[in-house]
Structures are given as C-alpha cells and as structure tokens.
Amino acid sequence: MTAVIQPPAGVRPAPAVDLMELYRRMRLLRCLDEALADLVEQGLVRGPMHLGIGQEAAGIGATAALEDGDLVTATHRPHAQYVGLGLPLGRTLAEMMGRADGQCGGRGGHMLIADRAHGLLGPSGIVGHSLLLAVGHGLAQRRAGLGRVTLCVTGDGAVNSGAFNEALNMVALWRLPVVVLVENNRYGLSVRLDRHVHQTALHRRAGGYGIPAVQVDGNDVEAVREAVQGAVGRARSAGGPTLVEAVTYRNCPFSGSDRGGYQDPAEAEGLTDPLRLAAERLLARGRRPEELAEADGRAAREIAQAVAFAEASPWPEAADLVALAARWDGEGGR
Amino acid sequence: MTRLTYAQALNDALRGEMLRDERIVLLGEDIGVYGGVFSVTSGLLEQFGPDRVLDTPISENGIVGAAVGMAMSGLRPVVEIMYTDFLCLALDSIANGAAVFPFAYGGQVSMPLVIRTQGGAGANAGPQHSKSLEAWTAHLPGVHTVLPSNPADAKGLLTSALRSSEPVVLVEHKLLYGTEGEVPEGEHLVPLERAQVVRPGRDATVIALSRMVGEALVAAEQLAEQQLDVEVIDVRSLRPLDVATLAASARRTGRVVVAGEAWVRYGxxxxxxxxxxxxxxxxxxxxxxxxxxxxxxxxxxxxxxxTVLPDADTLRRAVEDLVKSAR
Structure with missing residues (x-):
C-alpha cells in the first residue's frame, strides 16, 4: 500500500524489538483470544467479548513503536494493547472473569482494563472515546514538555462518529503529540466498510484536518510498526499528530452475540494471516521452524498459566460497593 | 467581605485557585479572548496565558471528553459549557466517561474535573437556551451537582469544586450573574454536600434550588405579613443531597414545599x-x-x-394552600 506522505527525518529510533519478538507477542495475543473464546463458551467469562483474531499485527506493531512514559487509549477491542504493552495476563484474565485480582478489581471487565504502570489510560466501550481521551492526554503531555506521546487506537467504525471529527480537529489545531491508529477491520459490527462510509480510504480523511496520514498493510506487523514509529517520532519532536490507517480484517465474530452471516467467505480466503506472514518472513530470514514452534508452545503455556491464575482468583468483595455508595450519598446511597 | 456580582465571585474563585494550583486549566467556547459569554473568565487569558485558558472549537462532547483525559493525566480541567442545554451534547463524556473511569479502572485514576454551566429560564431565551437539566447529572453516582444561589456560594462552591478529586458539575443561573452580594475575600470554601438554612421559620419549609431561593425569600416576606413564619433552605448540592438538614426542618415545621425551576416530573x-x-x-x-x-x-x-416558570407568587400560593390543607 502506498504512503501518502513520507515520514520526516529526525525520528527517534523505537526500542529494539525484532520480528521474532513481534511474532511472539502476536502468538500470545492469538492464544489469549482463543482461550477467551473457550472461556466464554464455558461461561467463565461473561458479558460482551470482542476478540481480535486476524487483527493482531495492527495493535502489536503499533505498541512496539512506543517508549516508556508514552500513553495509549484503546477501544472496545483492546486485547492487542493489553498484550502489546506487556500487561500481566493473569491479572488481565482475572479482570475479564470479574475476579479480585483483576487490574480493576472486577469492576471494568474485558473492555475497561486500564493499567497506569504500563501506560494504558485507557480503553473504553464507547466508540469514539479513545479519540477524546487522547486529546486530553496530548494536552497534558504538551504542557509537561517531556516529549511523551499518546497512541490513540480507534477503528473504522469510529471515523463516522462526531468524536472523530471533534478530536481530529483539536489534535491538529493544537499540534498535539498524538498518533491516531485507525484499525480498519472492514466491518462496523455487521456493516461492511463500503456500506457505512463513502470514502473507504480512511486515511484520506486526515487531509481535511491538515495532518499527515499513511495507509499500511495492517496484517504486516513490521509495516505497522514502521509507520507508527514515523508518526511517534514526529509527535515526539513537536511535529504534531499523524493518522495511520492499518487495513486488516476481523477473522472472528464481532462479539459473543454475533449471529454471523454478513461476511463473504471469499474475503477471508484471500487474506494474509498476520501470524503466517510473520512466520514465513522469519523462516525466509533464516529462523528454524523449531524456533517458531518453541515460541508457539511458550505462548500457549503462558496463557494456560494465566488462565489458571485467574480461575484461582477470589471474587471481589461486594461490601466495597456498599461502602462507596455510602461515601457518595450517605444513608440514601441505595 | 467585599461586594461582588455572582459572575465576579466566580471569576475570583477561578483566579485565586489558578494562582494556587498550576494544574488548573480552563477550556471552553469563547472563554479566552472574549472572556466568556457571561464574562466569568474575563481577564484570565491575559493573566495565565493560552496554555491555561483555551478557547475551544464548538465541540461540547469533545471538550468534556478531552477534559476527562486531562484529569486522568494529572491536570485539573475546568470546562465551561455555555448553556446547560448544550450539555446534552456532552452527556456521553460525563455519563460514560467521567462518571465511569475512576470506578471501572479500579481507582487507578481520579477525576478532578469541574464542568461549569448555566441554566434557567426568565430571559426569554426560548426552548433551547432556558432549561434546567441538573437532574440529569445528579442522577449519576459519583458526580457532584451543585447550584449556587448567591455570589458568596458561587465563590465557595467553585473553590471547593476546584479542590475535589471527583467530578463536579456547577450549575450557574443566567439571571444571577449580575446579582450582587457580600463575598468573603481570600480563600472561601463552601462544602459540596451541605444545604443551608437561609431563613429560619416555624410554620412551613420551602426547600429551594438556585434562583428559586431568592424567590422563596420574597414569598417568605409576603407570608410573614399573614403571620406565617416560613423557613427557607438552599439545597446548594443536589448530590450528595443533605437529607439530614432537609429532614430536620421538615420535622420541625411539618409542612414542606420543594421549589426548583426544572420540570416537576422526574425532576x-x-x-x-x-x-x-x-x-x-x-x-x-x-x-x-x-x-x-x-x-x-x-x-x-x-x-x-x-406561565411556565414559577416565581415568588407561585411559591406563596403553594405555601398558603399547603397550610390550609394540612392536618
């Protein structure tokens, strides 16, 4: 895919994460989502569940371009950020199961796991929120003047929200250190991209706000990282925001309640699976199949351990909620 | 004490707290160069500069949503929403954002966010610039909704809001901006959860909100001529609601009228x-x-x-009827 603009010079190098490590993270994410599909089936994880199978490269590639101290805002489909930022997955799974050891003590669930120590502030289940929060983080970061950046993850569905327009204008107007990653998975729930937006090349929207944009193959983890790296470098050196559109595909249901029937099977056949693409590239560069198998096995074991940790975690204390209501409303806190 | 208008008292609170706390940043439509449509932020851009007083685009949900992010990032944003009616556009960022994140994120973030807005009728401003929608934010657990009825409380409640770590919606009244009153100089804090008895009385209680407090005091004077001694309580904070103060008065007088500008049903x-x-x-x-x-x-x-808006006469008649009907 073509870059609309060239990244400027003077970009700081991203931390050294090689393709093998990116592959390992994507495999971990795939294992997590596959385990979650089972946990939902077993009733151990309840409520809506938005998996990202097929979209691993976009989120993993983007977070690999960040440095300590940067912030990330995310969507209702945030697992790539959880894995990409290195959240402890036992606690993360505990949160998704509503257990006491979850990062949010079971109050947030799978869509609302913030982790301040890992720069995740945070995901939201409302389409468009990640854009608005990023404006606020960007304002705070610009004021602090420490060269910190916010990665705002959003999707093709959100580009049609008012929040997108309001946020894009503000990050451009105030030259905020924000990188907007549009994960274009080509469906807003059941509605295909060309049925919910006329200009399907979403990165072209950025021109209207006067900010640079780039469209990349969202299934190529290195391409995503490179594009986001360029954008992060520009933001860090006070060059303002960039929009990166990563074109990918959701190769799983929208959520647990998805009745299906709207995706054309032919679409999926022509797809490049991001893990397969990375694996082929690793082999072509001289990695041995056993190394990949070893990485796959390690990821599976890590997720199995995380699931076991979460299942062993106790339920949170409901008395905390009663105390909170009393603090807010006194005796009328019912 | 000094004599200030309600708008000047609010300005005084903002200025004093901005001097004290560098994290405070104001944002809103027309609040900078123009000094605010109701002149509440007059002179603050000149004093504190464009990093702390931001003229924003007309993007209510965007402004409040950005402020939620700023609060999570360690700033103390103060948003001006020009009319309560326009707050409808920002309800998502309040109800799904400010009210949710500190809870849902398990206490990892606080939400020191102040939203100043103004409502109320009486200025012939029509159906999209006159409403009283304070119930909408008061319905949200964890969000404070406070309504100053006079200049001293305007300063004191706003100052307390600027020191809170929880979201506060301060609902000002468009007809009160020009009213004058005695305001304490320097630091002045009014708790965010206390009603105030503004006129003691024995025969009936009028519990009033915002501009209706003044109307209730006028009605009370008229009723005093009929030998009816009316207690007037300024609610000040809709949430948390100071039930103890309100109920204590109700027990003393046995007769209660509750007066606000908002529509009665579900209000x-x-x-x-x-x-x-x-x-x-x-x-x-x-x-x-x-x-x-x-x-x-x-x-x-x-x-x-x-015909739509209650006033002192409506309140006087309500108390008269109540006294007649009471056991």
Whole structure:
C-alpha cells in the first residue's frame, strides 16, 4: 500500500524489538483470544467479548513503536494493547472473569482494563472515546514538555462518529503529540466498510484536518510498526499528530452475540494471516521452524498459566460497593 | 467581605485557585479572548496565558471528553459549557466517561474535573437556551451537582469544586450573574454536600434550588405579613443531597414545599420530596408539595414564559394552600 506522505527525518529510533519478538507477542495475543473464546463458551467469562483474531499485527506493531512514559487509549477491542504493552495476563484474565485480582478489581471487565504502570489510560466501550481521551492526554503531555506521546487506537467504525471529527480537529489545531491508529477491520459490527462510509480510504480523511496520514498493510506487523514509529517520532519532536490507517480484517465474530452471516467467505480466503506472514518472513530470514514452534508452545503455556491464575482468583468483595455508595450519598446511597 | 456580582465571585474563585494550583486549566467556547459569554473568565487569558485558558472549537462532547483525559493525566480541567442545554451534547463524556473511569479502572485514576454551566429560564431565551437539566447529572453516582444561589456560594462552591478529586458539575443561573452580594475575600470554601438554612421559620419549609431561593425569600416576606413564619433552605448540592438538614426542618415545621425551576416530573424536586418523605413521614402534616416549571418546553415569548416558570407568587400560593390543607 502506498504512503501518502513520507515520514520526516529526525525520528527517534523505537526500542529494539525484532520480528521474532513481534511474532511472539502476536502468538500470545492469538492464544489469549482463543482461550477467551473457550472461556466464554464455558461461561467463565461473561458479558460482551470482542476478540481480535486476524487483527493482531495492527495493535502489536503499533505498541512496539512506543517508549516508556508514552500513553495509549484503546477501544472496545483492546486485547492487542493489553498484550502489546506487556500487561500481566493473569491479572488481565482475572479482570475479564470479574475476579479480585483483576487490574480493576472486577469492576471494568474485558473492555475497561486500564493499567497506569504500563501506560494504558485507557480503553473504553464507547466508540469514539479513545479519540477524546487522547486529546486530553496530548494536552497534558504538551504542557509537561517531556516529549511523551499518546497512541490513540480507534477503528473504522469510529471515523463516522462526531468524536472523530471533534478530536481530529483539536489534535491538529493544537499540534498535539498524538498518533491516531485507525484499525480498519472492514466491518462496523455487521456493516461492511463500503456500506457505512463513502470514502473507504480512511486515511484520506486526515487531509481535511491538515495532518499527515499513511495507509499500511495492517496484517504486516513490521509495516505497522514502521509507520507508527514515523508518526511517534514526529509527535515526539513537536511535529504534531499523524493518522495511520492499518487495513486488516476481523477473522472472528464481532462479539459473543454475533449471529454471523454478513461476511463473504471469499474475503477471508484471500487474506494474509498476520501470524503466517510473520512466520514465513522469519523462516525466509533464516529462523528454524523449531524456533517458531518453541515460541508457539511458550505462548500457549503462558496463557494456560494465566488462565489458571485467574480461575484461582477470589471474587471481589461486594461490601466495597456498599461502602462507596455510602461515601457518595450517605444513608440514601441505595 | 467585599461586594461582588455572582459572575465576579466566580471569576475570583477561578483566579485565586489558578494562582494556587498550576494544574488548573480552563477550556471552553469563547472563554479566552472574549472572556466568556457571561464574562466569568474575563481577564484570565491575559493573566495565565493560552496554555491555561483555551478557547475551544464548538465541540461540547469533545471538550468534556478531552477534559476527562486531562484529569486522568494529572491536570485539573475546568470546562465551561455555555448553556446547560448544550450539555446534552456532552452527556456521553460525563455519563460514560467521567462518571465511569475512576470506578471501572479500579481507582487507578481520579477525576478532578469541574464542568461549569448555566441554566434557567426568565430571559426569554426560548426552548433551547432556558432549561434546567441538573437532574440529569445528579442522577449519576459519583458526580457532584451543585447550584449556587448567591455570589458568596458561587465563590465557595467553585473553590471547593476546584479542590475535589471527583467530578463536579456547577450549575450557574443566567439571571444571577449580575446579582450582587457580600463575598468573603481570600480563600472561601463552601462544602459540596451541605444545604443551608437561609431563613429560619416555624410554620412551613420551602426547600429551594438556585434562583428559586431568592424567590422563596420574597414569598417568605409576603407570608410573614399573614403571620406565617416560613423557613427557607438552599439545597446548594443536589448530590450528595443533605437529607439530614432537609429532614430536620421538615420535622420541625411539618409542612414542606420543594421549589426548583426544572420540570416537576422526574425532576430534582421529585427526588427531594421522596427523600424528605422517607425521612420525616411521621412528622409531616401534609404531603410534600412540588413547585416547578409547567410541563412544556420554554416558550420564547415574554407573554408566555411567565406561565411556565414559577416565581415568588407561585411559591406563596403553594405555601398558603399547603397550610390550609394540612392536618
């Protein structure tokens, strides 16, 4: 895919994460989502569940371009950020199961796991929120003047929200250190991209706000990282925001309640699976199949351990909620 | 003490706290160069510069949503939403954002966010610039909704809001901006959860919100001529609601009128009436009476608006009828 603009010079190098490590993270994410599909089936994880199978490269590639101290805002489909930022997955799974050891003590669930120590502030289940929060983080970061950046993850569905327009204008107007990653998975729930937006090349929207944009193959983890790296470098050196559109595909249901029937099977056949693409590239560069198998096995074991940790975690204390209501409303806190 | 208008008192609070706390950043439409449509932020851009006083685009949800992010990032944003009616555009960022993240994220973030807005009718501003929608934010657990009725409380409540780590919606009243009153100089804090008895009385209690406090005081003077001694309480904070103060008065007088500008059905007066009834039922000598706007949108015509909006006369009649009907 073509870059609309060239990244400027003077970009700081991203931390050294090689393709093998990116592959390992994507495999971990795939294992997590596959385990979650089972946990939902077993009733151990309840409520809506938005998996990202097929979209691993976009989120993993983007977070690999960040440095300590940067912030990330995310969507209702945030697992790539959880894995990409290195959240402890036992606690993360505990949160998704509503257990006491979850990062949010079971109050947030799978869509609302913030982790301040890992720069995740945070995901939201409302389409468009990640854009608005990023404006606020960007304002705070610009004021602090420490060269910190916010990665705002959003999707093709959100580009049609008012929040997108309001946020894009503000990050451009105030030259905020924000990188907007549009994960274009080509469906807003059941509605295909060309049925919910006329200009399907979403990165072209950025021109209207006067900010640079780039469209990349969202299934190529290195391409995503490179594009986001360029954008992060520009933001860090006070060059303002960039929009990166990563074109990918959701190769799983929208959520647990998805009745299906709207995706054309032919679409999926022509797809490049991001893990397969990375694996082929690793082999072509001289990695041995056993190394990949070893990485796959390690990821599976890590997720199995995380699931076991979460299942062993106790339920949170409901008395905390009663105390909170009393603090807010006194005796009328019912 | 110094004599200030309500708008000047708010300005005084903002200036004092901005000097004290560098994290405070103001953002809103027309608040910078223009000094605010109601002049509340007058002179602050000149004093504190464009990094702390931001003129924003007309993007209500965007401004509040950005402020939620700023609060999570360690700043203390103060958003001005020019009319309560426009707050409708930002309800997502309040109800799904500010009210949710500190809870859902398990206490990893606090939400020191202040939203200043103004509502109320009486200026012939028509159906999209006159509403009283304080019940909408007061319905949200974890969000403070406060309504100053006079300049001293305007300064004191805003100052307390600027020191809170929880979201506060300060609902000002468009007809009060020009009213004058004695305001303490220097630091002045009014708690965010206390009602105030502004006129003690024995025969009936009028529990009033915002501009209706002044109307209730006028009615009380008229009723005093009929030998009726009316207590007037300024609710000040809709949430948390100071049920103890309200119920104590209800027990003393046995007769209660709740007065606000908002529509009666599902409005703030309904909640207050229910809370007082629950707490003081045995001592009440008649059902609690609610006074609010007629259940139609606010009309623009000066000939029509008075029919919709309660005033001192409405309140006086409500108390007279209540006294007649009480056991």
């Amino acid at each position: 703030p007066t309904a909640e207050i009436a229910a809370a007082v009834t629950e707490a003081a039922f045995a001592e009440l000598r008649a059902p609690v009476v609610r006074v609010g706007s007629l259940g139609v949108p606010y009309p623009a015509s000066p000939a029509l608006e008075p």
